[in-house]
Amino acid sequence: MVETKKEIIIECKNLDVYYGNKQAIKNVSLNVYDNQVTALIGASGCGKSTFLRCFNRMNDVIDICKVTGEIHINGEDIYSKEQDVEKLREKVGMVFQKPNPFPKSIYDNVAYGPRIHNLTNSKKELDELVEKSLIKASLFDEVKDRLKESGTALSGGQQQRLCIARAIAVDPKVILMDEPCSALDPIATAKIEELIIELSNAYCILVVTHSMQQAARISKRTAFFHLGELIEVGNTEELFQKPKNKMTHDYITGRFG
Amino acid sequence: MNNKLNVKRKSAEKKFILLGRVSILLAFVFLAVFLFTIFKTGISGFYKSYIKLNIFFDSEYLELPKDYSDSNLRHADFQGIANKAIYKLFPNVKESSDKKELRKIISSYSNLTIKNALRNDKALLNKEVSLEIPLNSVFNLLNKGLLDENLPQEKRNFTDLQLSFFNQLKNKGLISKKFNWDFFKTGDSRAPEKAGIGGALLGSLFSMIICFLFSFPIGVATAIYLEEYAPKNLFTEFIEVNINNLAAIPSIIFGILGLSILIDFFELPRGTTLVGGLVLSLMTLPVIIVSCRAAIKAVPPSLKHAALGLGASKTQVVFHHVLPLALPGTLTGTIIGLARAVGETAPLLMIGMVAFVVNLPKTPLEQSTSLPVQIYLWAESAEQGFVEKTSAAIIVILLFLFAMNFAAVLFRNKFEKRW
Ligand SMILES: Nc1ncnc2c1ncn2[C@@H]1O[C@H](COP(=O)(O)OP(=O)(O)OP(=O)(O)O)[C@@H](O)[C@H]1O
Ligand SMILES: [Mg+2]
Numbered sequence: 118m119v120e121t122k123k124e125i126i127i128e129c130k131n132l133d134v135y136y137g138n139k140q141a142i143k144n145v146s147l148n149v150y151d152n153q154v155t156a157l158i159g160a161s162g163c164g165k166s167t168f169l170r171c172f173n174r175m176n177d178v179i180d181i182c183k184v185t186g187e188i189h190i191n192g193e194d195i196y197s198k199e200q201d202v203e204k205l206r207e208k209v210g211m212v213f214q215k216p217n218p219f220p221k222s223i224y225d226n227v228a229y230g231p232r233i234h235n236l237t238n239s240k241k242e243l244d245e246l247v248e249k250s251l252i253k254a255s256l257f258d259e260v261k262d263r264l265k266e267s268g269t270a271l272s273g274g275q276q277q278r279l280c281i282a283r284a285i286a287v288d289p290k291v292i293l294m295d296e297p298c299s300a301l302d303p304i305a306t307a308k309i310e311e312l313i314i315e316l317s318n319a320y321c322i323l324v325v326t327h328s329m330q331q332a333a334r335i336s337k338r339t340a341f342f343h344l345g346e347l348i349e350v351g352n353t354e355e356l357f358q359k360p361k362n363k364m365t366h367d368y369i370t371g372r373f374g
Numbered sequence: 375m376n377n378k379l380n381v382k383r384k385s386a387e388k389k390f391i392l393l394g395r396v397s398i399l400l401a402f403v404f405l406a407v408f409l410f411t412i413f414k415t416g417i418s419g420f421y422k423s424y425i426k427l428n429i430f431f432d433s434e435y436l437e438l439p440k441d442y443s444d445s446n447l448r449h450a451d452f453q454g455i456a457n458k459a460i461y462k463l464f465p466n467v468k469e470s471s472d473k474k475e476l477r478k479i480i481s482s483y484s485n486l487t488i489k490n491a492l493r494n495d496k497a498l499l500n501k502e503v504s505l506e507i508p509l510n511s512v513f514n515l516l517n518k519g520l521l522d523e524n525l526p527q528e529k530r531n532f533t534d535l536q537l538s539f540f541n542q543l544k545n546k547g548l549i550s551k552k553f554n555w556d557f558f559k560t561g562d563s564r565a566p567e568k569a570g571i572g573g574a575l576l577g578s579l580f581s582m583i584i585c586f587l588f589s590f591p592i593g594v595a596t597a598i599y600l601e602e603y604a605p606k607n608l609f610t611e612f613i614e615v616n617i618n619n620l621a622a623i624p625s626i627i628f629g630i631l632g633l634s635i636l637i638d639f640f641e642l643p644r645g646t647t648l649v650g651g652l653v654l655s656l657m658t659l660p661v662i663i664v665s666c667r668a669a670i671k672a673v674p675p676s677l678k679h680a681a682l683g684l685g686a687s688k689t690q691v692v693f694h695h696v697l698p699l700a701l702p703g704t705l706t707g708t709i710i711g712l713a714r715a716v717g718e719t720a721p722l723l724m725i726g727m728v729a730f731v732v733n734l735p736k737t738p739l740e741q742s743t744s745l746p747v748q749i750y751l752w753a754e755s756a757e758q759g760f761v762e763k764t765s766a767a768i769i770v771i772l773l774f775l776f777a778m779n780f781a782a783v784l785f786r787n788k789f790e791k792r793w
Contacts, residue, residue: 173683175679175682175683178679178682180606202685203685203686203687204685205685206682206683206684206685207684207685210683210684211683213676213679213680213683215676217674217676217677217679217680218680219677219680219681219695220677220699229681229684229686229694230684230685233684233685233686233690233694234685280680283680283684284683284684287684287685
């Protein structure tokens with residue numbers, strides 16, 4: 118089994134999420150392993166995004182959202198009172214569904230995280246960090262001559278890679294991606310997928326996706342959600358070939374959702 | 375069946391479009407008539423008529439010693455030497471009543487022009503120089519062709535004798551008309567030929583600066599707090615409703631507020647641009663808050679989430695991302711708010727910025743008027759010479775407002791939606 122070789126980085130226990138009175142996540146427990154891609158799949162509205170946002174506490178932004186249960190990342194209870202949310206988000210980066218670069222230069226986009234967290238001591242260090250992050254996001258060659266140009270002037274796929282570069286510039290442990298390719302064409306999608314696989318050597322990556330093929334291509338483990346419940350989780354290959362649960366089977370064979 | 379319905383619908387649409395065009399046309403006609411009349415009467419207000427006189431700086435008559443000082447100048451009778459100069463042009467006029475009519479052609483403030491000439495060049499003493507002396511307001515208007523010479527003498531402000539003097543002077547080529555830069559530099563005066571909008575311009579400028587300095591930071595801070603930090607509850611909703619209502623309160627009520635709080639309670643000096651600016655800032659404040667909130671709302675949430683996701687604190691998100699993007703919209707609203715404040719008269723009347731002020735204000739703590747108040751004062755004045763001055767001042771304020779609104783539009787077009 119692949120997952121036994123890896124270390125558990127996220128432990129999620131009995132997680133419930135409510136929007137007002139409506140329960141969006143129902144008693145979910147899941148372990149996530151480091152240095153691999155875990156895919157979250159399930160029909161629209163089943164709570165994948167909600168679940169993902171629990172890991173960097175972006176649900177805090179939504180007034181009516183209430184989270185109970187426990188999530189430990191590297192052994193730290195991220196919902197404890199002492200948890201500094203800004204520090205948590207430094208460790209747990211996020212890439213959104215729609216590319217959302219800041220309307221600033223490409224350089225400033227990537228440098229923003231290191232700047233607010235004071236990660237570098239000199240302009241030179243920052244320059245290097247920006248370059249390194251852009252290289253890791255395999256965007257550097259395309260933009261190295263126009264770092265001063267606006268990030269919003271890039272193509273959709275480039276923008277998304279810029280967002281990935283921006284996320285990895287603060288050197289997170291975990292990267293959360295919510296349908297990172299849904300706004301992109303197949304070629305840009307292929308590039309991002311390749312990038313995700315490459316990045317999984319260094320980071321723990323959680324990806325929400327609607328595409329079975331994508332989940333199969335990029336992830337080692339897959340978790341299937343249905344109406345807020347975690348139905349099945351396991352090795353991606355096994356889950357797709359021999360799903361244990363009838364609902365999983367129906368979903369991946371396209372019978373509903 | 376269907377076709378009939380379609381025809382009906384089409385014709386209704388055509389009628390509606392026609393109606394819209396007619397109303398726009400009407401609005402344009404009114405605007406054109408308004409601008410035309412204002413410019414027609416106002417343009418001449420920027421010009422001033424002069425007479426070229428040979429002034430002899432007679433040290434004996436002026437009672438000036440050789441090494442005179444500025445205080446000597448104050449008591450010297452410069453008007454007298456101006457009168458002498460004009461008598462000289464008509465050697466045949468001997469009767470003192472005729473002389474009186476003759477000297478009334480020149481402005482009773484001619485002494486200032488002559489005094490300044492001597493002050494600027496001390497060597498002029500006991501010499502004769504040709505100077506351009508301003509005409510009295512009546513003859514200024516006559517020179518511009520604004521008065522009817524053919525009326526019977528009782529119905530006009532000048533006598534037949536004066537008219538003949540004037541025509542002779544004109545035939546000799548001594549009368550001229552020049553652009554009146556002093557109009558922008560001098561304060562108010564009882565004599566229309568000397569009155570200017572300099573004081574009012576400065577007053578408006580001071581109150582605008584004070585208005586901006588107070589309302590902009592407070593307005594932006596309020597907008598940020600309400601939009602980004604304040605909990606959404608009944609109390610904040612109540613505040614919101616009241617801010618929107620504030621914008622609809624008649625301006626004179628702000629004047630009364632200023633009078634009772636700023637002047638009576640805080641004992642700030644009455645009629646000063648400080649109080650005026652503060653009162654105007656109360657009026658501008660809701661405009662700024664509303665426009666700033668709208669601009670903040672227009673910042674896409676995805677950008678805020680991006681920054682939050684990187685671990686930026688709420689305050690960092692506001693100052694690094696939201697505010698820079700909201701600033702152009704806020705400034706556009708601010709300019710429009712300030713433009714409204716510039717044209718405001720009623721509250722300034724309440725707080726006493728309505729006095730006859732000759733001196734230019736040097737600080738916001740001095741008594742002053744503002745442009746619209748000056749227009750109000752001149753429009754009230756009975757003297758005919760103030761009619762063109764009023765229109766000229768209206769032109770100035772219109773240009774001012776036009777420039778501000780133009781700036782607002784430029785701003786909006788340049789910075790709108792960059793993300
Ligand atoms: N801000 C919100 N306020 C109230 N309810 C919400 C909010 N966000 C999500 N929900 C509800 O929570 C449930 C889960 O939503 P979520 O966005 O997590 O689904 P999802 O699996 O990501 O769907 P999709 O695949 O369409 O993105 C849905 O029923 C949705 O209506
Ligand atoms: Mg989603």
